[in-house]
Amino acid sequence: MISVEEALGHIFALSKPLGTEVISLAEAAGRVLAVPAKARRDQPPFNASAMDGYALKGIESDLHAQFKVIGESAAGAGFQGRVGAGQCVRIFTGAPVPEGTDKVVIQENTSRSGDTITITDDPGQASHIRQQGADFSVGAEVSAPRVLRPADLALLAAMNVAEVTVSTRPQVAIIATGNELVMPGEEPGPDQIVASNSFGLKAMIEAEGGIARMLPIARDTEASLKQVFALAEGADLVLTIGGASVGDHDLVGQVAADLGMDQSFYKVAMRPGKPLMAGRMGNAAMIGLPGNPVSALVCGQVFVLPALRAMMGLGQAPAPRKTAPLASDLPANGPREHYMRARLTNEGLDAFGSQDSALLTVLSEARALIARPPHDPARNAGELVEYLPV
Ligand SMILES: Nc1nc2c(c(=O)[nH]1)N[C@H]1C(S)=C(S)[C@@H](COP(=O)(O)OP(=O)(O)OC[C@H]3O[C@@H](n4cnc5c(N)ncnc54)[C@H](O)[C@@H]3O)O[C@H]1N2
Numbered sequence: 430m431i432s433v434e435e436a437l438g439h440i441f442a443l444s445k446p447l448g449t450e451v452i453s454l455a456e457a458a459g460r461v462l463a464v465p466a467k468a469r470r471d472q473p474p475f476n477a478s479a480m481d482g483y484a485l486k487g488i489e490s491d492l493h494a495q496f497k498v499i500g501e502s503a504a505g506a507g508f509q510g511r512v513g514a515g516q517c518v519r520i521f522t523g524a525p526v527p528e529g530t531d532k533v534v535i536q537e538n539t540s541r542s543g544d545t546i547t548i549t550d551d552p553g554q555a556s557h558i559r560q561q562g563a564d565f566s567v568g569a570e571v572s573a574p575r576v577l578r579p580a581d582l583a584l585l586a587a588m589n590v591a592e593v594t595v596s597t598r599p600q601v602a603i604i605a606t607g608n609e610l611v612m613p614g615e616e617p618g619p620d621q622i623v624a625s626n627s628f629g630l631k632a633m634i635e636a637e638g639g640i641a642r643m644l645p646i647a648r649d650t651e652a653s654l655k656q657v658f659a660l661a662e663g664a665d666l667v668l669t670i671g672g673a674s675v676g677d678h679d680l681v682g683q684v685a686a687d688l689g690m691d692q693s694f695y696k697v698a699m700r701p702g703k704p705l706m707a708g709r710m711g712n713a714a715m716i717g718l719p720g721n722p723v724s725a726l727v728c729g730q731v732f733v734l735p736a737l738r739a740m741m742g743l744g745q746a747p748a749p750r751k752t753a754p755l756a757s758d759l760p761a762n763g764p765r766e767h768y769m770r771a772r773l774t775n776e777g778l779d780a781f782g783s784q785d786s787a788l789l790t791v792l793s794e795a796r797a798l799i800a801r802p803p804h805d806p807a808r809n810a811g812e813l814v815e816y817l818p819v
């Protein structure tokens with residue numbers, strides 16, 4: 430059995446960055462910017478007023494000084510002309526600051542009578558002017574790779590970047606296997622259960638930026654598995670669920686090998702998730718996930734999501750970890766890396782009493798997977814440990 434780290438290394442070797450595509454900014458939320466984008470203008474593009482008030486010469490802005498209002502500068506329609514001594518221009522937030530002025534006195538500090546204003550309160554030192562290019566200048570870069578967040582999209586729009594080059598979304602085919610499975614909504618027979626793992630994995634993949642395709646459930650026969658594998662054609666990543674262990678009906682590894690899968694590894698020293706396999710199948714990476722629901726979803730966090738991020742050009746990094754204190758004691762760990770389902774309370778990480786890899790109720794309540802290294806000694810409440818947020 431290989432370690433989680435070694436298995437992840439193999440999976441990264443199978444997960445090369447895919448291509449790129451150019452899309453409109455409105456479609457780009459959550460996508461991975463693949464090529465740096467450059468500002469096509471300054472922002473603000475001119476010295477702009479930060480307040481509603483009067484633009485004038487700062488040197489003249491004494492308390493009780495009076496000015497003649499000679500025009501108006503509004504956002505989108507600036508004042509054309511020069512402002513001379515003793516003159517001012519009515520100005521609004523976002524409007525260009527007229528030539529000859531270098532200060533905006535806010536209107537609360539003035540009184541107006543006809544075309545004359547008087548400064549009635551100390552206008553202070555602030556100019557209330559945003560200098561041209563204060564936010565960014567033409568040519569400024571939004572670096573890549575990065576996942577485009579709402580603020581990035583707003584920034585790119587302000588830069589007048591209407592289209593961006595992003596990484597292609599990985600296509601992931603999901604194949605649930607097993608004679609016992611029916612789809613939600615169907616009527617299970619007496620020995621059957623409802624397929625659940627595909628739904629959790631699909632959600633996980635889509636939240637990360639992949640496109641998940643749920644294929645029909647494959648039965649535990651060579652013919653059925655081959656038929657469904659054929660439907661995965663075109664996928665960048667083929668995920669199977671179940672049939673990975675050593676039972677008589679666990680045929681996934683055998684059938685995948687018959688179809689030419691070049692296996693990178695089988696079995697990882699982790700809990701849950703031991704019977705994990707991966708390899709290359711034609712142009713696609715293949716990851717064979719264990720059938721137990723928690724095992725499949727934990728392997729999704731630990732292996733599938735990092736693989737997707739690598740395919741989207743985000744580099745080869747394990748699932749991000751955080752650190753928190755334990756809220757309760759933990760017994761010593763065995764020989765496999767253990768991802769313990771835990772609550773995240775104000776006191777810290779509180780591992781669930783039952784860590785059975787069949788319990789979806791526990792996983793659904795969990796907000797953390799405490800990552801215990803192999804042979805980690807017993808830990809006391811208060812000790813800092815690493816966990817994966819889920
Ligand atoms: N003799 C041994 N038996 C088992 C071993 C072992 O090392 N030696 N490993 C155990 C571990 S650990 C796991 S995990 C499971 C994994 O087995 P498989 O990947 O072959 O999975 P299945 O046997 O097909 O299913 C296991 C369990 O999960 C349910 N299942 C399967 N697919 C789904 C699905 N899409 N949605 C919901 N539930 C699913 C299935 O009905 C079984 O209950 O093997 C242990 N055995």
Ligand code: MOO
Binds near residue numbers: 699701719787
């Ligand atoms: O390791 Mo299996 O994946 O726990 O139930």
